[in-house]
Amino acid sequence: MSSKIVGIDIGSVSVRAVEVKNADTAKPVISRYFEMPLPDGSVRRGEVLEIGTVTTAIKRLWANGGFKTKDVVLGMGGPRVLSRDLAMPKAPLAQIREALPFHVQELLPVPVSEALLDFYPISEGEGENGPVVNGLLVAAIKEAVAANIAAVTNAGLRPVQVDLIPFALVRALAPASGPTGLSAVVSIGANTTNVVIVQNGVPQFVRIIPAGGDDITRTMVSRLKLAPGQAEAAKREVGLGSAEIRSELRPVVEVIYEVAGEQLNSIRNTLNYYVNTKPGMVLSRVILSGGGSQLPGLERALAELTGVPVVRAEPLGGAHLGGNAKVRPTREQQDAMTTAFALTLGTSS
């Protein structure tokens, strides 16, 4: 048993690892972090496509990062992970998890044997045949998880747990000790946007939207014939700002408004969908994170569109920093570390 664990976030842009001591206590300490860029196309929407390439990157990450353990927690989150409302006959959680395969086939697009299943309880109630536990069924396609596990194992690491990224984000960004009321954690990545509605630290609803900041860049490249680097720079400079725009930037502005606009609309629709199905529920805040949320003007646009106050996530919660993380990471580094850090929380190795 070691008291250290490393969270690994295999993103589209890079693979990031954060080593945490005492991750299962109220006082986690971040002891190391490191990041290694991934070649374009090796990972898409959270799924490893080129196992060898990602294994090499992870080996380099370990060679350079000075991590003191090989025990890792892996994150999953992509369009092939789905979540549904589910009421299960009341029983201890372990028993409910065991019984899942017999209850959920009609909710899944694949045979039960090809899915990894989990259940997160929300509340207790009365069903037609007696007491039930209402909760969220989470199902991941095994095949999608297998490549990520292979990339990590081939690099000589021991995956001790695989966790759903949106739930991990809740533990870090909207814990039970946070402000009361209903919050929505919205994390915009390169190719995925996680939306989780949470109350008192308990996830109530999850949706993984297959869109993110890279969609804007890609559209600029294809439509305006810009080089990817140029497009990325223009996106970050111009954003959704309303300040005066030089006329040669007009086409850039149009793409950003169109693509980011669509994404903001689907976030709003997701929030509305949840609130409309739960009469009396009012969202108190949106907690915003992820690289894609750095787009200038996006925070304000989301607040205007939803009418809900938007706050920036505190990426590392109240974690202490030690080891090579003692030199306080920049805000941008902290944002990049968020998912990997969140994955470790609550795990013991």
Ligand SMILES: Nc1ncnc2c1ncn2[C@@H]1O[C@H](COP(=O)(O)OP(=O)(O)OP(=O)(O)O)[C@@H](O)[C@H]1O
């Ligand atoms: N200052 C900025 N302005 C606009 N966009 C930004 C800025 N900084 C980063 N981004 C965008 O954020 C995205 C990367 O975010 P993040 O690092 O959270 O993604 P990821 O975890 O690698 O991807 P995913 O979770 O989708 O697999 C990219 O699309 C990038 O262009």
Ligand SMILES: [Mg+2]
């Ligand atoms: Mg991410």
